[in-house]
Amino acid sequence: MGQTMAQKILARAAGKSAVDPGEYVTVSPDYTCGHEIFWLMNKRNMDKIGVDRFARPDKVLMVIDHTTQAALGSAYHEAHKSLRDFAKRTGFENFFGAGTGLRHLVLAERGFARPGLLIFSDEGNIATVGAFGALNVHLSWEVLATLVGDENWVLVPKTIKIDLDGKLGFGVLPRDLVQVVNRDFATTDVMAQGCVEYGGSAIAELSLDDRQTILAGAYHAGADTAIMAVDAKVLAYVEARAQGRPYRVVASDADAPYAHSARYDLGALAPKVTVPPEMASVVDVGEVAGLAVDQATIGSCAANRLDDLRAAARILKGRKVARHVTMYISPGSQEVIAGAAREGLLEIFADAGATVLGPGCNTCWGYLGTLNDGEVSISTHQHNYHGRNGSREAKVYLGGPYVVAASAVAGKIVDPRELLAERT
């Protein structure tokens, strides 16, 4: 029996020729990636364990991304200082301070996410590295194990194959696909303890930004992680950033075992909205059109790359955000914000009356743009449950950048195709 990409990556990291889905193996990861939220806790635990530096600092990245603006009323500014001091004292090089970007993007942009690599990280959304043929394992604060050592246990995931065909229609974005996949799988356990492997003829046409958006959503459909086949587009991107560091392209064998298969025609999709508080409550935008919004937000690891900002700008150019709506836009990294500046997108956002925040998780966990009782937001965030963005009595609707930007202009949820049509 052949092996899937995920199996091949884990087999190599375990020093074995092959591994089976459902098997427990001990592996040494290529990188471990953490952030400042867990840092003070991990530092306290390192003190308890009796270690004062990383076992393999060359294989660790630490990124400040949840609290880029070290705000009054949060204690996380202490984590910024502690991490900076630790990096200085121990000569730890892969420390990326506030404003560099979300670790999902830092991993990609700085050449850490490379084909065939195994990456331990603190969250499931970092499955975005799968767009470059790397495998993410979601460990929460348990990244601690490979801060103080060089191995940990993993469960070899079963693989769920999702093939994408066709071409996205007018006004439809990959984010709409993510929401449909969540609708179809989030309340099943088809993806439980699995890796989603996306394939099919539509992938070649999708940008690397769009591919990362698709993978960022897999955790919310119930999967442990996700990955995609590597093509020339990926190799060109990785080669330009790898700085000579090694990688090895792996592909699933033709007879690899898939626990489940599904197929989506991108051409059949339409703009979607996820209704609070469940990820599986996904409706056509028309079903909630007209609902007044107080806040509209573009950001999160599922929609903070240049393609997402371009989509928002396509709607916002020459238009104004409704007077009663606050609009925040969080570019995902320094690289994205610089690209947005070069293309004039920041000017479009400022003219529209939107606030551009520094690169970070920002509004997606309610750290910024905190919602009050009774307020309604539409955002490209990753979660829609009670209290995620502030008050438990606020309502968080989710959509793609077109839906969010169009709703910001209208002051209520609207089908973005109406505003886009005026441009063509």
Added chain:
Amino acid sequence: MTTQVRGRVWKFGDNISGDNGIIEFGMVRDYTKPYDEKALAETCFKRIRLEFRSQVKEGDIVVAGRNFAHHNHPQVGVAIKACGIRAIVVESTDTSFVRKSLNVGLPVLIAPGITRLIADGEQLEVDFATGAVRNATSGTSLASKPYSARMIAIWQSGGLVEYLRQTVDAARVAAQ
């Protein structure tokens, strides 16, 4: 040390959210200080079963259906353990929930068929080393995938931090 747990079952349904069901998201934002176990225990399951907090006893077991504790921060396992629960047996969940809970010394077993095997309030026996799950009230049982030796060791150390401390100490001794 035994790898078995026996206790009274609290049975829950499918698709119970971790951050927005078992606890509240507002309780998971702050990691600058140690967990507030008392506050987490007070909140635990109160939105799902009001009597849980007042009637749960040390040594009880949680049984649940599909996708248990989906969308979970580490405080979900901390909260359940702080109530006295000593094992969780579910139809399915994500691997990160198994890890997060194991890392604070609360073992989670995935045992498809468990919700048909046992009713609320019955006595359940679970052996994490063999994967055997038995309804001690009726005598019926089912087999599931056992824990690895390493997972057992993390559990029996009381959690990941103590396990790592012992591992690092042992490596130091071996190097001397």
